[in-house]
Amino acid sequence: MAGRYEIRFSGAGGQGLILAGVIMAEAASIFQGIQAVQSQSYGPEARGGASKSEVVISDDPIDYPKATVVDALLALTQEACDKYSHDLKEGGVLLIDSDLVKTKPKGNFNVVAFPIINTAKNDVGREIVANIVALGAMVALTGVVTKENAEKAVLARVPEAFVELNKKAFQLGYEKAMAAKG
Amino acid sequence: MAFDYDKYIRPGKLPHIWCPGCGHGIVMKGLIRAMDSLNLKKEETAIVSGIGCASRLPGYLDCCTLHTAHGRAAAFATGVKMAKPEMNVILVGGDGDGTAIGGNHFIHACRRNINMTYIIMNNYIYGMTGGQFSPCTPTGAKASTTPYGNPDPGFDIAKLAIGAGASFVARGTAYHAAQIDKLIAEAIQHKGFSVVEILDDCPTTYGRRNKYRSVVEMMNRLKEVAVPVKAAEKMTAEQLEGKILTGVLHKVEKPEYCEEYAKVLQRAQAAK
Amino acid sequence: MAKKVAFLQGNEAAAHGALYAGCRFFAGYPITPSTEVAEVMSAELPKVGGKFIQMEDEIGAMAALIGASLTGVKVLTSTSGPGLSLKQENIGYACITEVPSVIVNVMRGGPSTGMPTGPSQSDVMCAKWGTHGDHPAICLVPASVQEIFEETVRAFNLAEKYRTPVMIMPDEIVAHMRERIVFPEPGELEVVDRTAPSVPPEKYKPYDTSFGDVPPLAAFGSGYKFHVTGLNKMQDGFPTTKAEIVQAEEERQVRKVEANKADIMKWEEYLCDDAEVIVVAYGSTSRSARFAVNEARKNGIKAGLFRLITFWPFPEERLLELSKKVKGFITPEMNLGMCTGVVKGCIEGNAPVLGIFRVDGEPINPGQILDKMKEVK
Numbered sequence: 001m002a003g004r005y006e007i008r009f010s011g012a013g014g015q016g017l018i019l020a021g022v023i024m025a026e027a028a029s030i031f032q033g034i035q036a037v038q039s040q041s042y043g044p045e046a047r048g049g050a051s052k053s054e055v056v057i058s059d060d061p062i063d064y065p066k067a068t069v070v071d072a073l074l075a076l077t078q079e080a081c082d083k084y085s086h087d088l089k090e091g092g093v094l095l096i097d098s099d100l101v102k103t104k105p106k107g108n109f110n111v112v113a114f115p116i117i118n119t120a121k122n123d124v125g126r127e128i129v130a131n132i133v134a135l136g137a138m139v140a141l142t143g144v145v146t147k148e149n150a151e152k153a154v155l156a157r158v159p160e161a162f163v164e165l166n167k168k169a170f171q172l173g174y175e176k177a178m179a180a181k182g
Numbered sequence: 183m184a185f186d187y188d189k190y191i192r193p194g195k196l197p198h199i200w201c202p203g204c205g206h207g208i209v210m211k212g213l214i215r216a217m218d219s220l221n222l223k224k225e226e227t228a229i230v231s232g233i234g235c236a237s238r239l240p241g242y243l244d245c246c247t248l249h250t251a252h253g254r255a256a257a258f259a260t261g262v263k264m265a266k267p268e269m270n271v272i273l274v275g276g277d278g279d280g281t282a283i284g285g286n287h288f289i290h291a292c293r294r295n296i297n298m299t300y301i302i303m304n305n306y307i308y309g310m311t312g313g314q315f316s317p318c319t320p321t322g323a324k325a326s327t328t329p330y331g332n333p334d335p336g337f338d339i340a341k342l343a344i345g346a347g348a349s350f351v352a353r354g355t356a357y358h359a360a361q362i363d364k365l366i367a368e369a370i371q372h373k374g375f376s377v378v379e380i381l382d383d384c385p386t387t388y389g390r391r392n393k394y395r396s397v398v399e400m401m402n403r404l405k406e407v408a409v410p411v412k413a414a415e416k417m418t419a420e421q422l423e424g425k426i427l428t429g430v431l432h433k434v435e436k437p438e439y440c441e442e443y444a445k446v447l448q449r450a451q452a453a454k
Numbered sequence: 455m456a457k458k459v460a461f462l463q464g465n466e467a468a469a470h471g472a473l474y475a476g477c478r479f480f481a482g483y484p485i486t487p488s489t490e491v492a493e494v495m496s497a498e499l500p501k502v503g504g505k506f507i508q509m510e511d512e513i514g515a516m517a518a519l520i521g522a523s524l525t526g527v528k529v530l531t532s533t534s535g536p537g538l539s540l541k542q543e544n545i546g547y548a549c550i551t552e553v554p555s556v557i558v559n560v561m562r563g564g565p566s567t568g569m570p571t572g573p574s575q576s577d578v579m580c581a582k583w584g585t586h587g588d589h590p591a592i593c594l595v596p597a598s599v600q601e602i603f604e605e606t607v608r609a610f611n612l613a614e615k616y617r618t619p620v621m622i623m624p625d626e627i628v629a630h631m632r633e634r635i636v637f638p639e640p641g642e643l644e645v646v647d648r649t650a651p652s653v654p655p656e657k658y659k660p661y662d663t664s665f666g667d668v669p670p671l672a673a674f675g676s677g678y679k680f681h682v683t684g685l686n687k688m689q690d691g692f693p694t695t696k697a698e699i700v701q702a703e704e705e706r707q708v709r710k711v712e713a714n715k716a717d718i719m720k721w722e723e724y725l726c727d728d729a730e731v732i733v734v735a736y737g738s739t740s741r742s743a744r745f746a747v748n749e750a751r752k753n754g755i756k757a758g759l760f761r762l763i764t765f766w767p768f769p770e771e772r773l774l775e776l777s778k779k780v781k782g783f784i785t786p787e788m789n790l791g792m793c794t795g796v797v798k799g800c801i802e803g804n805a806p807v808l809g810i811f812r813v814d815g816e817p818i819n820p821g822q823i824l825d826k827m828k829e830v831k
Contacts, residue, residue, distance in 0.1 A: 022632060026461045029634040038461075038632040042571055063744040064820055065631050192681075195692070225655070225679050230521070241681055241692065246674040248524065249683035250517065251547050257514035261521025261529075264505050265479050266675045269525070287517070290510035443505065450500030 205382020
């Protein structure tokens, strides 16, 4: 990979976005053997409010840990989309929940939209795995880590009892993003 | 044969700083007799204090002694006891130190029921700084910062300790010197956080502002207001008006903090 | 065998570094953004026979820490700005009584409650002047998760070696950032224990300078009886107001760190040899600075990075040397000029010092530093 690749997961507090970022970074750093730094910013709320988790991935050591020019952005809420899309690069990936983000930011982006939360709720069966659906989609759209390494990273983080649930969430997110990408 | 206090006193550290008529020396002697009666090893006993006249006591005792910051004795002592539960840990200090600036540490040491003994010398005044009112100064009394009489209601240290969870609470007075060592010894033997409040007097900064003409008059007051708990059982509310109960006021068995933490170690190590 | 690798947060790395150094006691109080240190310690200490206690307040946590350290164990607490202000009382106590202790302070916005979840670097002066009176100060400012681990081990070594509190101060970004960490094997990093007395109990004095500026410290409960007080004291530990003793003891307490600066100070010079403009930075800001320096070099600007790893003692002499051959310094920091002032104070006016200050809870980005380089003529 040439230079930095920057991914931002954004939405509301409690949606598991920090964990999604952590898993993406672990996929790169622990399983793929390249460099990754994960950071976040958050408000006082444990639930709600705008929250973001950033992952910088590179073949070389990473100095500045925060995003500079974002290559790929996930927005699970309109508020997060409005607040965190300003530095998405031209042609960058914009992954949004089609039910919740109705107003897209102005700019020339590679927009991929599908009902992420509803996929988790209805197709996987638990809304709580929306972050893993989103992660699967991000892995498909960015290609910075392999699907296998990302899946290993997911399974390394989830309790035994929830392995199948998370596998399914990851797989569905991956497939739906591929389909939506067209 | 007279009791030999010297074996617990640090050579060369006397005379102490306390004024003539102060009760702190009486309490120190009571503590020494209690330690001796239990045969406490000096090198295995930590005496911990905060700031104030009473808090100077550790310096005179030939033990592991820790003269800490104002109000913090219970917190420092908690660290000592937690890290080395086999040590005997005894706290000493005054009413201002323990119940004002140190009030939070005091109630939480009571709540944890950690196996230490806290001797509070209550002379209801800040003596070292020159007689300002404390949370134990009687309402209406004169202090250097209550020249028109103290508007504050006071704490009842024993009730505070019981309410906060201490499992042993006793009260004595400097007049009843012969009882002090017995109360302290029973407190040290008790497993859990034990509080011994000793009422004593500060003739220098309290007595002279509050019309006590002599140390003897202050001592006589202690003699008159003190009622042993046993005797109080047979007295009416009217008879008990203005009296102060002495003796062991509260004694219950409760889980002790260091023992409970030992169980945490076991659980953590079993899960490893 | 392959070394153990993990993807950890800076705060978690601080806890693991402490355990590696042999820490066996933690007393703390919950505060954002440092709480993960306490959480890891609460889980890990009991597994190795250590003790964890959550105290009733920040002051009590620092007090319990000193009490525990006096029984001979290595001790850690963690806090953040408002908690650091409260702990200063007993940090001063640890200074004057010379009791080893390590404090992790994660820097968030201030003063007061400030910005609890936002990063800052505005506690570095509090590390030196926060408690009243003259006293030694050691403060470490790591910039990566791996470095937090290693510097926490070193913080314990310095605390035990010099009998003094040591502060390790990651900013919120470094403390909450996650990176890959390679755990050192036991024995790979140096671990220093405090010097126990070589004399029998009856000859022991807790501040016996015949053993040098850092006298051996006995443990409570080990057969030694001694007195510890926050008052100015004599070599035997008892209070004194004798002028010459107080003067000598105060000077010794500061000297034991100042005279050993070379052993304590640590910094990194990156591309400084031919640099015309040097960025002096620390913590997460130094990572922006490195990015900026690399970009500048691509554009033909001779830029370098002087990265502080210890903030106190401050490498004054080295910066004075460098100041004689550069056109200017740039000092980006998440405060209103704390490091900038110290740099100005030690370079005798040899070069301009241009600060970049942010206190809005946002990091200083590389672009800001690159822009500032253009102002150095």
